[in-house]
Amino acid sequence: MRHLAIIGSGPAGYYTAEAATKLWGEDVKVDIFDRLPVPYGLIRTGVAPDHQSIKGVSRRYEGTNLADNVRFVGNVTLGEDVTVAELQDFYDAVILATGAPHDRKLDIPGADLPGVVGSAAFVGWYNGHPQFAALDPLLHTDTAVVIGMGNVALDVARILAKTRDEFAGSDIVSHALEALQASGIRRVVILGRRGPHQIMMTPKELGELGHLSRAAPRVDAADLPDEGEDALLEPGLRKSVGHLRSFAAIPESHYADVPIEVTFDFFAAPVAVEGDGKVTAIVVERTAVQAGRAIGTSETYRIPCGLVISCIGYQTSPIPGVPFDERLGRFANDEGRILPGLYCVGWARRGPSGTIGTNRPDGFAVIEKVAADIGGGAGKAGRAGFDALAEARGLDIVTFRDWKKIEAAEEARAREGAPREKFVDIAEMIKARS
Incomplete structure (x- = not known):
């Protein structure tokens, strides 16, 4: 079994998760982390609100997240709640899909x-x-x-x-x-x-x-x-x-x-x-x-x-301990490889260029490199290891099921003609899942 952690739930993160499940089927478990309690990254907060047809791509990402071996782990901040090094202890590969926020x-x-x-x-x-x-x-x-x-x-x-x-x-x-x-x-x-x-x-x-x-x-x-x-x-x-x-x-x-x-x-x-x-x-x-x-x-x-x-x-946010190219505003990498077991994809890899669809071949390409590097996996604990750490630290994880409740609440409070009225406060988001 292979265990992957993807940091960032925008297009690059979801296309990478899709690539992993298509390559390995049930022989991989993927956890998609995000610091917000809601997924989809720039699809939600970057695409213009009057371009709803573009935002519709999130339905494809939802299909990926409904697979039994893919999990959304929201409300977890890298560097505060968990470090890259800790995730590398649990997962065969950690893939940074943090975009350029x-x-x-x-x-x-x-x-x-x-x-x-x-x-x-x-x-x-x-x-x-x-x-x-x-x-x-x-x-x-x-x-x-x-x-x-x-x-x-x-x-x-x-x-x-x-x-x-x-x-x-x-x-x-x-x-x-x-x-x-x-x-x-x-x-x-x-x-x-x-x-x-x-x-x-x-x-x-x-x-x-x-x-x-x-x-x-x-x-x-x-x-x-x-x-x-x-x-x-x-x-x-x-x-x-x-x-x-x-x-x-x-x-x-x-x-x-x-x-x-x-x-x-x-x-x-x-x-x-x-x-x-x-x-x-x-x-x-x-x-x-x-x-x-x-x-x-x-x-x-x-x-x-x-x-x-x-x-x-735009430029990517540096992460302590991760090599960063200040001139280009992205992680220093060799076609997606940063360090052993650590990768990047999307804008975090190439800088802020290309369209949403550009991230799909990028995600599939990085998974090919991960496959070549990790083989059948190293028998790491994966999500079970992270879950134990999260419980010990009292992290309040938001799951994809929680997100669907938040989404339903946003749709219910929409003004007439609008698809949703987003929560703009994290505490309100979390409250809405109950």
Whole structure:
């Protein structure tokens, strides 16, 4: 019998568990740990609440968790409740699928002013992550600046611009919905260091900006390259740039009819945040793209604003005793191997790149390496060993059966038209299982 511990219950963790059960069948037992009492990681707290079709992938993970040899172990914090070394004593392999839950630092003067928030915090706030439920972003301003040219920046801009009716069917948490509807934001500026041909935005997400009821996207046609150059782009990016061209063709008169503008500011690198006690403006340097890189021109300008949301990437949380690559913001590893018996997968392995589906081949690949390393297993205690330790320490483990009770309670308290109203407090989550 082989015993595996997977740390993290997001897509990478569940795809890895699925791979293990498909390879070994009943000859493996898998425990999936999470510090929260609820599973699914960024599916629950990272995917935009108005993208419910994407969140539907959790049904596949539920199928994995219903297998007799797979167990969800929630409300257990690595490093506090149990250490990596202790888990390695119990399990043949420990696989870190912890994702990249922290924002890459916005390293410019003034970035610590009130009113500057990272996307992990802001997205966590409107998605009901307990760590960020009390964020209270400064929405009583007419201009918000979003730094970044990826899908997270698009999500943030879209959420800032939507009406209450446009959130119908979403699972945005009520405290965020009410705050957003009361906000004073009338302009959202999306800053990108490079140009339209270097964006990381996918066509579907970018196209959504053109169909908002009270907002319109604005692109300066002068920022767009000659249309003939689009032919050199890969098809998805070509389609995204096509959306930008359609935005640039919106007549000026249209903006008089919508209360919110979403402005794309290309060739613009933030260099400082200004403010006295809170954000009042962001200073931006005009750039030029040379060989794909943004080069500063020394020309600067100010954008008055009261909120800055940095969407410039994420990084993995270091764990004491586990080699970490500070430059890349992930665990130091050789194709998933960190140390004997210790592995990583997903964003914890490769950094924050790829889609949800990218984690499936990643999970299957790491299980192949685990199989080559552990053979038939070393006769370790597995979950029985952990359970004894948990009992001795008085850990309050949340099981998958408990989670289903929490889920039912969230569905029962949903506002009309919403699939659920998430608990944003861990104590309330645990109480709901009883």
